[in-house]
Amino acid sequence: MALTNSCGGLRWDMQPDGLIAVEGQGTPFFDPGSLRYRQMEQTWANWGSLILGAASAHGVPPAWILAIATEETGLWSGNPDEQASKVSGAGARGVMQIMPATARGFGADPDQMYDPASNIDVGAALLAKLAKLRGGQLPEMAAAYNSGSVCAPGRNQWNLAMADDYAGNVIRWNNSAVMYLDMSPKPKWLAGLAVGAAGLYAAALVAGLVALPRWLKR
Numbered sequence: 276m277a278l279t280n281s282c283g284g285l286r287w288d289m290q291p292d293g294l295i296a297v298e299g300q301g302t303p304f305f306d307p308g309s310l311r312y313r314q315m316e317q318t319w320a321n322w323g324s325l326i327l328g329a330a331s332a333h334g335v336p337p338a339w340i341l342a343i344a345t346e347e348t349g350l351w352s353g354n355p356d357e358q359a360s361k362v363s364g365a366g367a368r369g370v371m372q373i374m375p376a377t378a379r380g381f382g383a384d385p386d387q388m389y390d391p392a393s394n395i396d397v398g399a400a401l402l403a404k405l406a407k408l409r410g411g412q413l414p415e416m417a418a419a420y421n422s423g424s425v426c427a428p429g430r431n432q433w434n435l436a437m438a439d440d441y442a443g444n445v446i447r448w449n450n451s452a453v454m455y456l457d458m459s460p461k462p463k464w465l466a467g468l469a470v471g472a473a474g475l476y477a478a479a480l481v482a483g484l485v486a487l488p489r490w491l492k493r
């Protein structure tokens with residue numbers, strides 16, 4: 276494993292399968308059936324198609340977007356309207372809690388951040404930018420997404436990566452999301468391919484049954 280942590284403390288490894296391994300912790304995640312896991316499931320149910328579209332448009336994994344969205348507003352995911360209109364004390368808006376200045380920086384009107392499609396698109400664009408700046412290291416990206424600083428003085432958000440902090444939670448959300456999305460229903464084209472294959476198999480089986488009496492008469 277290529278363990279890293281430029282701020283000190285527990286190190287992690289971004290694995291090829293999308294999971295994040297943490298030193299001495301394996302690949303931590305939220306237990307399926309737990310309240311936090313259900314918040315992730317509901318966030319996906321609310322905005323999954325928008326997340327997939329933004330992920331494709333900006334070249335980032337859907338699990339990253341789902342992880343950040345759930346950490347930011349998953350607590351309110353049981354009410355999609357409330358999740359979409361949430362405003363923090365600092366003024367961050369919507370599903371992924373986009374600051375007005377951040378929205379403007381990506382060419383969007385801050386008032387558009389109450390629209391989940393626009394909000395998630397800007398959030399994904401921000402993650403793509405942070406990925407370039409931080410070498411795709413999601414824990415570092417999460418710290419910067421949350422506070423604008425990776426190693427904030429007096430607020431080292433991931434010195435102990437598995438503490439109940441923002442970046443530590445994002446590691447768990449990411450791992451939970453990677454496993455959840457792998458188990459989720461596959462895209463329509465894949466389902467169509469499976470149906471097509473099943474149809475070909477059925478046709479071949481019928482053809483075989485029709486030919487069988489002829490073969491037996493030989």
